[in-house]
Amino acid sequence: MSMTLYQSDLSPFAGRVRIQIRAKNIAGVAIEKAPGGTGSDEYKRINPTGKIPVLMADGVAIAESQTICDYLEERFPTPSLWPTDLLARAQARMISRATDLYVCGPMFQTTAHASRKTRDQAFVDARLIELKNGLVYIDAYRAKSDLATGRYAIGGALTLADAALAPALFFVNNFVATVFGRDDLMSDAMRGYWDGIQADLHVAPVLQDMGAALAGLRGK
Ligand SMILES: N[C@@H](CCC(=O)N[C@@H](CS)C(=O)NCC(=O)O)C(=O)O
Missing domain, CATH: 1.20.1050.10 (Glutathione S-transferase Yfyf (Class Pi); Chain A, domain 2)
Structure with missing residues (x-):
């Protein structure tokens, strides 16, 4: 399993994922800037929108912060960050x-x-x-x-x-x-x-x- 989060510290969408990573105590996620920078041709080959965050999970690029959170929630179910009810x-x-x-x-x-x-x-x-x-x-x-x-x-x-x-x-x-x-x-x-x-x-x-x-x- 290898995971890298392409992000910036200022982005609220990336911040959402980092809060989740902390709260679930998920280890081993490399935190990096977007290769080539957001919006660059190089990065658009990873995420066509050119936006951060992206989670690279076992070589697959997952874009959109809520989708990343959904993936991490399902991959690491405990502790859940959704209410049980x-x-x-x-x-x-x-x-x-x-x-x-x-x-x-x-x-x-x-x-x-x-x-x-x-x-x-x-x-x-x-x-x-x-x-x-x-x-x-x-x-x-x-x-x-x-x-x-x-x-x-x-x-x-x-x-x-x-x-x-x-x-x-x-x-x-x-x-x-x-x-x-x-x-x-x-x-x-x-x-x-x-x-x-x-x-x-x-x-x-x-x-x-x-x-x-x-x-x-x-x-x-
Ligand atoms: N709906 C996206 C929004 C992501 C977004 O807007 N990211 C901004 C940073 S806060 C970005 O990458 N902007 C650079 C650009 O648009 O080139 C998500 O939830 O991940």
Whole structure:
């Protein structure tokens, strides 16, 4: 068995996989940058989208972070990062998917507009409305569930919902808030979740890696 994760420390999608690797204590995954860089012809031969993360598992390239997590979940079933109860599991999956579609989707369309010089402010404003709505959907999913009362997105333990949501919220707080001056996107409930999840044993080091990578980028 050989496994290599092509990734970057800043990517929230890669962060999701690294949280899972830590929480499941999976040994022997080599952590590397994309050969040739993301978007390069060399790397597109591995993943046609040119995006990270990719998990090379026994020579096969698995792309898309949730698909990688699904593979690792099935290959290393314990400890499970999905709730045991099937309805709780469905709710965790709802949060994970809503994070991808309605939070990360609009948020990462704004990265091309980080520079004030080339920014289309109307485009950014529209995406940030979508992003804020995405966070509201997640608040509503959690509020409708009697399983979202503590530190975690759903239930009393870390799940893949947290592995998706926490790195996304890192970007809401450290990219959107600082670059676009928008610190009004999270509700009090989401802020409470964010405050708590940052202290999780497996989430904290990954958020630290993201912070260090962002600081390195800004220092350039
Ligand atoms: N849906 C993909 C998104 C991956 C993604 O957008 N990765 C970004 C980094 S955060 C990337 O590789 N961007 C480089 C590029 O598009 O060339 C997943 O879940 O893995």
